[in-house]
Amino acid sequence: MEATAKEIQKKETEVKEGAERTRAKRLYTPPVDIIEGEDRLLLIADMPGVDENSVDITLEKNILTINGTVEPEIPENHRLVSYEYGIGDYHRTFTLSDEIDREKIEATVKNGVLRLTLPKAEAAKTRKIPVKAE
Amino acid sequence: MLFSNSENWFRDPWDEFDRMRRSLWGLSSGSLSEFPSVNMWVSSDDTVVTTEIPGLDPEDIDISVAGRTVTLKGSRKADELQKGESFHRRERWNGEFSKTIELPFNIEADNVTARFRKGVLYLTLPKAEAERPRKIEIKSN
Numbered sequence: 054m055e056a057t058a059k060e061i062q063k064k065e066t067e068v069k070e071g072a073e074r075t076r077a078k079r080l081y082t083p084p085v086d087i088i089e090g091e092d093r094l095l096l097i098a099d100m101p102g103v104d105e106n107s108v109d110i111t112l113e114k115n116i117l118t119i120n121g122t123v124e125p126e127i128p129e130n131h132r133l134v135s136y137e138y139g140i141g142d143y144h145r146t147f148t149l150s151d152e153i154d155r156e157k158i159e160a161t162v163k164n165g166v167l168r169l170t171l172p173k174a175e176a177a178k179t180r181k182i183p184v185k186a187e
Numbered sequence: 188m189l190f191s192n193s194e195n196w197f198r199d200p201w202d203e204f205d206r207m208r209r210s211l212w213g214l215s216s217g218s219l220s221e222f223p224s225v226n227m228w229v230s231s232d233d234t235v236v237t238t239e240i241p242g243l244d245p246e247d248i249d250i251s252v253a254g255r256t257v258t259l260k261g262s263r264k265a266d267e268l269q270k271g272e273s274f275h276r277r278e279r280w281n282g283e284f285s286k287t288i289e290l291p292f293n294i295e296a297d298n299v300t301a302r303f304r305k306g307v308l309y310l311t312l313p314k315a316e317a318e319r320p321r322k323i324e325i326k327s328n
Contacts (some may be wrong), residue, residue: 061222061280063239084278091271099279101239101306126309128228128235137224138239165241165306 066144079141083121083167094151094171100143101165108143108167110160117147119167152176221286223259231320233313234290241306242279248308252296257312258287292318 066080074080083098100108102123109120121143152174159170228235240248242263249260262283268274293315302309 062224084280086266086277086279087275088266088268088272089275090269094275095266097266097279099241099306101241104305126237126304126307128230128309128311131228131230131235133226134229135225135227138226164243164303165239 063138065139065141076142079139081139081141081143082145083119083143085145092173094149094153094173096147096167096169096171098143098145098167098169099165100162100167102140103143103162103165103167105162108160108162110158110169112149112153112155112158115149115153117149117171119143119145119169121167222280222284223286225286225288227288233311234292236288236308236310236312238308238310239306240284240308243303243306245303248301248303250299250301250310252294252299252312255291255293256287256289257294257299257310258285259308260285 061084064082064084066082083100085099086097088095088097096117098119100121102125103121107122107124109122111118123140123142125140149171151171154172154174157172161168223238223240225236225238228237236257238259240259240261240263243261247261247263249258251258251260260283263281265277265279265281290312295313295315298313300311
């Protein structure tokens with residue numbers, strides 16, 4: 054492993070004052086990779102326990118919000134004797150600096166990983182300005 | 188004495204389990220130094236081990252059982268960058284992992300079942316027949 058397990062531990066979201074949740078459930082901040090290409094942003098988030106029906110993505114102005122709801126699967130007639138990770142929902146927000154083409158946002162969830170493709174709007178695509186030599 | 192731990196009245200249940208784990212079970216594994224993290228659930232007949240390893244396909248997870256131990260192995264690769272792409276953030280783990288868990292009983296290797304759903308692995312490890320609790324009938328005469 055490139056990182057130690059301690060760095061990979063799930064991180065609980067710090068609740069900001071005045072924004073407490075109504076559900077008494079743990080809330081985690083999913084780790085993400087964000088890749089920027091010329092015409093898109095690709096956001097990949099680890100959200101184990103979530104599928105395509107339990108993740109909710111909104112883009113309001115330039116605030117991207119990701120929410121994931123997890124229904125813990127508890128083995129019947131078993132007793133928890135040891136735990137190294139907690140289970141709860143996911144929440145994270147990002148401020149996007151680029152103009153995004155909302156109509157073409159695509160999201161998939163597979164094996165607990167969310168992949169979100171955010172195509173840049175025409176105006177935001179990098180334009181190369183040729184510099185002419187005199 | 189009654190109020191000695193009053194500040195813990197509303198303790199989080201997971202923290203409570205954490206405390207119980209340390210004080211009661213004393214597992215030989217259970218250190219946080221090894222990835223992936225696992226939770227363990229017991230009944231009289233088996234132990235269920237769960238772990239979160241998102242992004243793997245079920246066939247990429249290697250599970251082997253020997254005696255009292257079960258070993259989980261797998262790996263995950265980061266996305267390869269295309270031309271002109273760059274990472275803005277890189278927080279997700281990648282690489283290979285291997286974790287061995289020792290249980291307090293011999294495992295019936297033939298009847299181990301594994302299920303992988305939404306990035307979570309559920310492993311059911313039955314106790315060897317000889318180690319299961321048995322009900323003793325009491326004869327009246």
